[in-house]
Amino acid sequence: MPESSNRDSPSRRQRRRRTHQRVDSNGDLLPRSRPGHSYERDSASPSPTKNRPRRSHQERRSSRAPESEYTKSTSSGALSAGQLAQLDKLNRKLGWDEHKGPPQPQARVEVQQARSAYDVDREREQEERERDRERRRQEHRERKRRRREEERAAALDAEMSGSQSAAPEQPKYTRKVRERIVSGQRLERGSQAYYSEKEAYRDDVRRRDGGSSDLEYDEAERKRKRRRNIFIGVGILVLILVIAIPVGIVVSKKSSSNTSASAATATTTSTTPANTNLNGMSESSIPTAYQGTSFDPFTWYDTTDFNVTFTSELVGGLPIMGLNSTWSDDTQANSNAKALNKTWVYGTDLVRGVNLGGWLSIEPVVTPSFFSGYTTHDNVIDEYTLSETLGSTNALSTIEPHYSSFVTEQTFADIQAAGFDHVRIPFSYWAVITYDDDPYVPNTSWRYLLRGIEWARKHGLRVNLDLHGAPGSQNGWNHSGRQGSISWLNGTDGTLNGDRTIAIHKQLSTFFAQPRYKNVVTMYGLVNEPRMVILDTDTVLNWTTRAVEAVRASNYTGIVIFGDGFMGLDNWQGKLQGIDDLLLDVHQYVIFNTDQIVLNHHDKINFACGGWTQQALRSEDTSTGFGPTLCGEWSQADTDCANYLNNVGVGSRWEGTLNMASTPGGSSDGSVLSPTCPTDNSPQCSCTDANADPSSYSQEYKDWLLMFAEAQMHSFEQGWGWFYWTWQTESATQWSYKAALAAGIMPQLAYKRDFDCSQTIPNYTTLGLPEYY
Numbered sequence: 001m002p003e004s005s006n007r008d009s010p011s012r013r014q015r016r017r018r019t020h021q022r023v024d025s026n027g028d029l030l031p032r033s034r035p036g037h038s039y040e041r042d043s044a045s046p047s048p049t050k051n052r053p054r055r056s057h058q059e060r061r062s063s064r065a066p067e068s069e070y071t072k073s074t075s076s077g078a079l080s081a082g083q084l085a086q087l088d089k090l091n092r093k094l095g096w097d098e099h100k101g102p103p104q105p106q107a108r109v110e111v112q113q114a115r116s117a118y119d120v121d122r123e124r125e126q127e128e129r130e131r132d133r134e135r136r137r138q139e140h141r142e143r144k145r146r147r148r149e150e151e152r153a154a155a156l157d158a159e160m161s162g163s164q165s166a167a168p169e170q171p172k173y174t175r176k177v178r179e180r181i182v183s184g185q186r187l188e189r190g191s192q193a194y195y196s197e198k199e200a201y202r203d204d205v206r207r208r209d210g211g212s213s214d215l216e217y218d219e220a221e222r223k224r225k226r227r228r229n230i231f232i233g234v235g236i237l238v239l240i241l242v243i244a245i246p247v248g249i250v251v252s253k254k255s256s257s258n259t260s261a262s263a264a265t266a267t268t269t270s271t272t273p274a275n276t277n278l279n280g281m282s283e284s285s286i287p288t289a290y291q292g293t294s295f296d297p298f299t300w301y302d303t304t305d306f307n308v309t310f311t312s313e314l315v316g317g318l319p320i321m322g323l324n325s326t327w328s329d330d331t332q333a334n335s336n337a338k339a340l341n342k343t344w345v346y347g348t349d350l351v352r353g354v355n356l357g358g359w360l361s362i363e364p365v366v367t368p369s370f371f372s373g374y375t376t377h378d379n380v381i382d383e384y385t386l387s388e389t390l391g392s393t394n395a396l397s398t399i400e401p402h403y404s405s406f407v408t409e410q411t412f413a414d415i416q417a418a419g420f421d422h423v424r425i426p427f428s429y430w431a432v433i434t435y436d437d438d439p440y441v442p443n444t445s446w447r448y449l450l451r452g453i454e455w456a457r458k459h460g461l462r463v464n465l466d467l468h469g470a471p472g473s474q475n476g477w478n479h480s481g482r483q484g485s486i487s488w489l490n491g492t493d494g495t496l497n498g499d500r501t502i503a504i505h506k507q508l509s510t511f512f513a514q515p516r517y518k519n520v521v522t523m524y525g526l527v528n529e530p531r532m533v534i535l536d537t538d539t540v541l542n543w544t545t546r547a548v549e550a551v552r553a554s555n556y557t558g559i560v561i562f563g564d565g566f567m568g569l570d571n572w573q574g575k576l577q578g579i580d581d582l583l584l585d586v587h588q589y590v591i592f593n594t595d596q597i598v599l600n601h602h603d604k605i606n607f608a609c610g611g612w613t614q615q616a617l618r619s620e621d622t623s624t625g626f627g628p629t630l631c632g633e634w635s636q637a638d639t640d641c642a643n644y645l646n647n648v649g650v651g652s653r654w655e656g657t658l659n660m661a662s663t664p665g666g667s668s669d670g671s672v673l674s675p676t677c678p679t680d681n682s683p684q685c686s687c688t689d690a691n692a693d694p695s696s697y698s699q700e701y702k703d704w705l706l707m708f709a710e711a712q713m714h715s716f717e718q719g720w721g722w723f724y725w726t727w728q729t730e731s732a733t734q735w736s737y738k739a740a741l742a743a744g745i746m747p748q749l750a751y752k753r754d755f756d757c758s759q760t761i762p763n764y765t766t767l768g769l770p771e772y773y
Contacts (some may be wrong), residue, residue, distance in 0.1 A: 532565025
């Protein structure tokens with residue numbers, strides 16, 4: 001280190017020694033005083049420590065003269081002439097002139113120059129010290145980084161082996177958490193610590209606001225903690241399950257024992273079928289090539305009332321596996337209907353039937369439970385998206401139990417008891433075949449369709465087969481299987497999907513042309529609700545002609561049905577003439593049309609008696625309409641309030657929450673965002689009453705619902721008859737004949753009613769029934 005950096009120059013030291021020396025009375029210099037010795041001052045001079053304002057260091061430095069021995073008195077007496085002369089001589093030598101004041105010491109310049117050099121050297125030395133510190137800091141950080149890498153590796157090893165070892169291996173290094181105090185601010189690892197500029201070189205202080213000294217370390221630390229928390233959470237969950245499951249089983253057994261009496265008579269959808277007809281059989285009795293296929297009854301969820309004896313026989317390319325080899329057609333639905341082995345004269349013998357909607361073709365309004373567990377972001381809105389979301393395995397295990405339990409033999413027994421003579425069974429093309437990447441459960445519903453037909457036979461009910469979902473979707477509505485675009489006879493694959501549908505009908509008609517079905521499957525629907533207001537009319541008519549020809553070529557001799565396509569009955573005059581046993585199917589509702597839903601209670605019944613009766617009569621006359629006409633769907637609902645009726649997640653016209661275009665029922669496209677009801681929303685239209693449990697209905701409302709239903713029955717019987725939509729739902733009473741029958745808002749027997757359209761329609765407003773109800 002240079003000497004000038006911390007020492008005075010020699011000339012400065014020499015002058016300082018002179019100015020601190022004293023002279024005696026002869027002018028001779030006296031010995032130097034000891035450090036700390038106080039000199040005596042002139043009695044006239046004030047005390048250096050009393051009665052004198054304290055000046056700053058800068059003031060004292062700028063005002064004082066050079067330190068000289070002659071500024072201090074060695075005694076209280078005056079100096080002699082010789083002494084004064086010697087002092088003058090000495091002062092002049094030092095540059096003092098009594099006329100010019102204190103001398104300007106030349107030594108000050110030297111001192112300033114020395115200081116300047118000193119400052120430069122000091123700055124250079126400081127820079128070197130800074131560089132040295134930075135180098136040490138870098139080395140320190142590098143050592144820490146390597147140590148952290150080792151710690152992380154050790155921690156990861158410990159976590160990976162944590163599930164196999166009770167005590168994970170400790171890291172190689174254990175770091176102590178140290179608390180530091182900086183300007184009164186506490187610095188602690190892992191806390192929301194303050195950071196002080198005084199701690200600029202302390203790398204073991206983690207800085208939250210200014211950034212960590214090691215971002216990678218911070219991230220790894222967070223991940224390590226997150227993994228640790230996950231392991232802890234999983235462990236807690238497993239512990240809870242270990243405790244909860246045995247407790248739940250005990251509670252369930254207690255509950256089951258307490259309710260065994262009522263459970264014996266209750267219908268349940270959660271009990272797995274007993275499948276006792278498989279007892280004594282061995283799966284080895286099924287040929288190896290068919291094991292695990294739809295021909296293998298050991299893969300069936302439900303074998304009740306199926307013939308489990310293996311057969312690979314096909315008719316029309318469709319399996320008969322599960323059918324009994326014998327049957328009987330001597331059953332009769334009721335005293336008002338003919339036995340199955342008697343000829344039903346259509347057009348003379350009226351059809352009174354009910355649909356089994358939502359069974360083999362899943363519909364959200366019938367079974368909302370399939371869809372209510374999803375959010376709008378899941379986009380589960382129809383059977384396609386439901387099956388796609390579930391995946392093939394889960395779709396089968398979810399949907400087949402529905403096939404098994406939603407409709408049972410008791411269903412057909414109840415339909416028979418309600419006075420019906422026909423049942424319409426909607427099903428979709430994937431009962432027969434699937435294409436490309438179809439997510440639908442394939443072929444399984446076919447087996448349940450055949451069993452349903454056999455139960456219908458057993459209870460004397462004739463069957464109307466209804467292809468409810470065609471390849472590509474014939475209307476773009478959810479009950480066709482896939483909501484959205486129409487790709488049947490429309491678009492790029494329109495012709496292909498039309499041809500596929502013809503091929504399916506060739507298989508189906510061949511199968512149901514068998515003698516065993518001649519008396520029970522007496523009506524055959526080509527396709528449900530083709531949306532002819534969008535589809536090309538001529539294309540649909542040409543396809544219908546081809547489909548009828550294909551069915552007849554397969555020797556099916558029953559009634560063939562085609563849909564009116566929402567064109568209006570009068571517009572079918574002159575079309576598809578000259579074809580025997582061809583029937584026009586129309587679906588009538590007052591709630592999918594804003595001009596009809598706003599009719600009051602009196603006018604809705606009047607419209608059913610007047611409007612629909614006249615439509616049926618005109619349609620039956622070939623001079624004004626097609627000819628043979630039947631209403632294949634209708635309901636007693638006077639609002640569109642039922643959950644999911646207008647598609648999943650879509651509201652209603654009644655409350656003005658229909659927030660989606662392209663709605664079902666053949667209505668015009670467009671949203672309805674203003675309440676549309678008889679009161680014009682004053683009082684407010686509300687779905688609360690319509691969706692309520694029927695036990696809360698007022699007697700006036702019950703009376704009206706019953707009369708509205710009977711008015712429609714009377715109207716549709718001016719044609720070939722009717723099928724109500726539908727037999728049962730999970731929650732929508734006004735769409736469930738079964739629920740309405742139990743609530744007393746349907747006739748106890750479908751063929752025996754109290755009201756017909758020749759009677760006077762009361763004014764229900766005067767009877768106390770609000771129009772917003």
